[in-house]
Amino acid sequence: MRLKLLSPGEMSAEQKETYDESIAGKRGAAPAPMMAWLNSPQMARHATRLGEQLRFNTMFPAKLSEIAILVTARHWTSHYEWYAHKRLALEGGIDPRVIDDIRDRRTPVFDDPRARMIYDLARSLHEGHGVSKPLYDEAVQVLTERGIVEVIGLCGYYTMVSMTLNTFEFGLPDGEISDLA
Structure with a gap:
């Protein structure tokens, strides 16, 4: 620290x-x-x-919000953020295989089109620095414009969180080992 x-x-x-x-x-x-x-x-x-x-207080249940948060934590390789939100994602009902895929930078298989869209938006925002017109149009249909704004908010806020945790080298609780390489 x-x-x-x-x-x-x-x-x-x-x-x-x-x-x-x-x-x-x-x-x-x-x-x-x-x-x-x-x-x-x-x-x-x-x-x-x-x-x-x-x-x-977004339109998304925790199960969906945690997807955007995990994609952000993985993008920034934020060990503490990943540790904290992996637990919350599991409690929220996210399939552990989805979490493993995000950790390993593989595209997960989702049974909920909203989950898939949140994942696609978060990845595009972090890796592509924006959203293509076709992805945007599909996101409006699946999530609505409010949903897009809230995914942007989740990714932006948790980027700031990840930067803070990484910059000040917040450690994991004693005995915990990071899942992220």
């Missing part, structure tokens, strides 16, 4: 207010990257609010 993470007793009033707001939210705990973001308390506040919105 490159950064000393503050305990609540070491935080400024503004940092503590942001921290307290975060633990009072739907997560019930401060997300790991927020502990780094507290160096910029207002950024931490807004980023954490956005993260809560994207995790819990």
Whole structure:
């Protein structure tokens, strides 16, 4: 870890207010990257609010949102993000073979066309830096424009999370080994 993470007793009033707001939210705990973001308390506040919105209040159930998050974690080889969201993906009902395929950079087989579209959009956003017209048109039909916006939000937010975790070298919990090479 490159950064000393503050305990609540070491935080400024503004940092503590942001921290307290975060633990009072739907997560019930401060997300790991927020502990780094507290160096910029207002950024931490807004980023954490956005993260809560994207995790819990999109049109997608967790099973679908986690696909975009895992594709993002894999794209950035974010070991901590992968570790955290692999568990959430399994709890949300994603087939372990889909998770393994994303980890190994193979295209998974999906039984839900929405899942496949989220995967295709996330890959295109990360690898192609955008979305082709045919993929966009198909995504509008499968996910709606709101769905496209929310997949972009998930990929963008979790890119920031991955960059934070990677930059400050957040480690896995003791005894855990990364699945990512």
